[in-house]
Amino acid sequence: MSARPATTDPQDELFDVLDEHGNPTGQAKPRRLVHRDGDWHGALHIWIGGIDERGVPFVLFQRRSATKDTWPNALDVAVGGHIRAGETLAETVREAEEEIGLPLRLDDVVCIGRRFAVGSGPGVQEREVQEIYALRSDMPLGAYRLHPEEVDALVAPTIDDVLQLAAGAVNEIAARERMRDAEADQFIRLRKSDFAGDGWTYATAALASLRSVIFGSTPTPFTLRVD
Secondary structure (H helix, E strand, C coil): CCCCCCCCCCCCCCCECCCCCEEEEEEEEEHHHHHHHEEEEEEEEEEEECCCCCCEEEEEEECCCCCCCCCCCCCCEECCCEECCHHHHHHCCHHHHHHHHCCCHHHCEEEEEEEEEEECCCCCEEEEEEEEEEEEECHHHHHHHCCCCEEEEEECCCCHHHHHHHHCCCCCEEEEEEEECCCCCEEEEEEEHHHHHCCHHHHHHHHHHHHHCCCCCCCCEECCCCC
């Protein structure tokens, strides 16, 4: 079996350490130590969805690169990034342009919630306080520009199909995928095991809020502890 590629995530970038309530402790540590020690730290998630050519609402997921230090190759929220030490949320929204080539400002997105998430992987203890936003974008998959090291593809299933998968009503769903630098979309099948994370409570709440944003409503923000 081939070895996993070395991570391209910058291990020395500084994160502010938070307490279990999401408040700053005044301490900053390198990414590698935060993940080694399981410190709480901040992150930003932007859920993106739109209306396809059939008039059906869809959700956009990114396929994480094989070199990510957590959940390599898995499908994840369209835009996700750590909040670096001293950064504001407005500055962190830059992740959208870095990851998928979509320039955004904080006032372009709608706050839909906050989540305290715990996960683990080889040598990693992840404890994130995630600030969660949503955005409607009807752009075709080929219009996005994917980060050459962090994002391998974009995948767009319908929201209803993902919710059916989350509820266990079906074992797999169809989705459109555009690989980085590909000339056309392809159609693939997705199972629960293709997605990052260990629980579906968060995805279900986020998708309900995203649907509201797509259709022009402002949902009441949710707060989730570890699911």
